[in-house]
Amino acid sequence: MNITPPPDPVTTLADPGTPFAVVDVHKTLGNIERLAKRAERLGVALRPHMKTAKSLDIAALMHDGPPCPVTVSTLAEAEAFADGGYTDITYAVGIDPHKLPRVVALLRRGVTVRVLLDSSEQAASVAHAAREAGLAVPAQIEIDCDGHRGGLEPDAPGLIGIGRVLHEAGCLDGVLTHAGESYFARTPEEQRLAARNERDTAVTAAERLRAAGLPVRTVSVGSTPTAHAAEDLTGVTELRAGNYVFFDLVMAGLGVCRVEDLALSVAVTVIGHRPEHGRIVTDGGWMAMSRDRGTAGQAQDQGYGLVLDLAGNLIPNLVMSAASQEHGTLTTRDGADLPDLPIGTRLRVLPNHACATAAQFRGYHVIDSALTSDAAPAIQADWERVTGW
Amino acid sequence: MNITPPPDPVTTLADPGTPFAVVDVHKTLGNIERLAKRAERLGVALRPHMKTAKSLDIAALMHDGPPCPVTVSTLAEAEAFADGGYTDITYAVGIDPHKLPRVVALLRRGVTVRVLLDSSEQAASVAHAAREAGLAVPAQIEIDCDGHRGGLEPDAPGLIGIGRVLHEAGCLDGVLTHAGESYFARTPEEQRLAARNERDTAVTAAERLRAAGLPVRTVSVGSTPTAHAAEDLTGVTELRAGNYVFFDLVMAGLGVCRVEDLALSVAVTVIGHRPEHGRIVTDGGWMAMSRDRGTAGQAQDQGYGLVLDLAGNLIPNLVMSAASQEHGTLTTRDGADLPDLPIGTRLRVLPNHACATAAQFRGYHVIDSALTSDAAPAIQADWERVTGW
DSSP states (O other): OOOOOOOOOBBBSSOOOOOOEEEEEEHHHHHHHHHHHHHHHHHHEEEEEETTTOOOHHHTOOOOSOOOOOOEESHHHHHHHHHTTEEEEEEEEOOOGGGGHHHHHHHHHEEEEEEEEEEHHHHHHHHHHHHHTTTTTOOOEEEESSSSSOBOOOOOOOHHHHHHHHHHHHHHEEEEEEEGGGGGGGGGGHHHHHHHHHHHHHHHHHHHHHHOOOOOOOEEEHHHHHHHSOOOOOTTTTTTOGGTOOHHHHHHHHHHHHHOOOEEEEHHHHEEGGGTTTEESSOOOHHHHSOOOGGGGSSOOOOTOOOOTTTSSSSEEEEEEETTTTEEEESTTTTTTOOOOTTOOOEEOOOSSSHHHHHTEEEEEOTTTTTOOOOOOOOOOOEEOOOOO | OOOOOOOOOOTTTTSSSSSSEEHHHHHHHHHHHHHHHHHHHHHHEEOOOOTTOOOHHHHTTTTTSOOOEESSSSSHHHHHHHHHOOOOEEEEEEOGGGGGGHHHHHHHHOEEEEEEEOHHHHHHHHHHHHHHHHHHOOOEEEESSSSSOOOOOEEEEHHHHHHHHHHHOEEEEEEOOGGGGGGGGOOOOHHEEEEEEHHHHHHHHHHHHHHHTTTOOOOOOOOOOHHOOOSOOOTEEEEOOOGGGGGOOHHHHHHHSSSGGGOOEEEEEEEEEGGGGGGEEEEEEEEOOOSSOOGGGGGSTTTEEEEEETSEEEEEEEEEEETTTEEEEESTTTOOOOOOOOOTOOEEEESSHHHHHTTTTTEEEEOOOTTOOOSSOOOEEEEOOOOOO
């Protein structure tokens, strides 16, 4: 006699303890496809930035065949992606010379890891490390297009000298710029101008190096807003963006995506009611959402996030307006009545900044909104994140 | 022939890759001792909150003999501390009924875990779980003393009913309140008043329950500011505080501690200079510091943090004024000249909010400033943090 065991109960978003991070793979795929098509139309390679999702499983959604080129924000990411078979990596944070041995170790494994720098001290360190190791340490010179952070201005007197030091050690790969100020470009026109400026600046720097007889292979530009706004990338060889895999309320506020494109949310549970204060309390505080309040400076401040039911439908007028470590406070906008959400009700909160919110978790519970409109969507997979440095 | 191996080189703060979290055990011990003496003087038990350090090693500094009573902010902490031999635990976040099976599992192991609640729905869930499990689930009723977050006001009509439901199931342990608004009490006098109000509110609620014939064993109060300001805790049985083990710039801004008491810092490395923008760039961004900007609302905004040399000496006028994911921006105050900090220089940054900054790391490199004034202090130990929920 055969006894057929009962089928395993399906695990849904109603099951794990809250708070936890939810990724909707359907939305993620839509976001990935949209930018892939853009890059194709613009005639540039895409080098997605792993700093947002930090997930080999999400990276795998970006390519059918062999691993794609990737950008990383830490050497821990570089090492994890190298372990996962990725061999074409750009570490897009100015290199601390102390970290060069880890870069060399990856290069010795046959993994191309490009480093970034904007000073003659760093160039000398890279050249020295390359000579010591007897191999090339491919390096890009960071170019500043908008005063946001690091980099050399394209007409900086030191540019050619740095290029020469790198070239003489066999290490000059190219130039890289990042339009960090595009996060504050509030109209499509400002975003187009930021994209044009980002391209122009990178190409100008590349041309200066070439005019000095220095070979420039890579001209790399990108940020999520400019990647979605660029109209002409002549002279650019590759486009970078990271946030777009998930998007978030900051990007929706900039008009780079719609709120319904947001692929990352945090599942929380109602643990209290304070009707006299117009307040619902949840178990998702800043430990779950992060302290990022990127929409505070936008036209529409979204507090710590907008609130969905567990199925993913936006609850009108409800916003997570305050947070302590393990408590979230939900209030309504415009004096709307509080919805009826009893103790134990599960909700999902859309974050201000996907990079910061995702970083509060060790992994994602993955759903697919194309497969279900159930009140508690089934969990299709659990995906890990790379953590640390 | 004996070959004596060379002694292991001492690992110092100059060795691990940055960014990383540094705990000065000497300062931590000083902070722990200060509050322990206060609690003794006030005649109350101390139940330190593990939510800040989340470390069994730091908890071990708080007691000589058997494990002390602890407060936790997640069940992951409760489970980790139970595994570490702690048997007297208060989980001080309103209970999600879905989490009761994990509480019951701990109770079955002989670990006392008290839950918190402020509604009749939660009280019914706790009573039901206790009856199903055939054991008491000790519960405290959360009392709101300042409108900060959750809890029942001490004169709330529902208080007695909730107490009765719990008592009939053998679950009523007591009352708990937290003066969350004390973080905004800017003078010693305001902090003393917040502490008095916190005590009065908790004791009033306890007396109401007792007057209704309900036994109240525990009357628990606390926050780091009120714990350091309270003058009289008559009627209170225990004091809670968490942040004080490390303290931070918010607490220094409130005058609860001095900047030199801060025991947690983040080691970072200089990776760039932008003198034309008055800026030094480091490899410690918000991923390392968190997005917490708690001092933004204080009289002295400290940006993302104050800057020390690696030995721990404050660098005058230097402040971490901006952050992106893996980049920190240092600027000077009052038009002071930028200090000479070459590429590769290691620094330490004191955070706004120790709870949030510590949460960005999996553990701490531990130094002891009583043992050394070396430029690169020796690492005495590596201590892990509890993560997740």
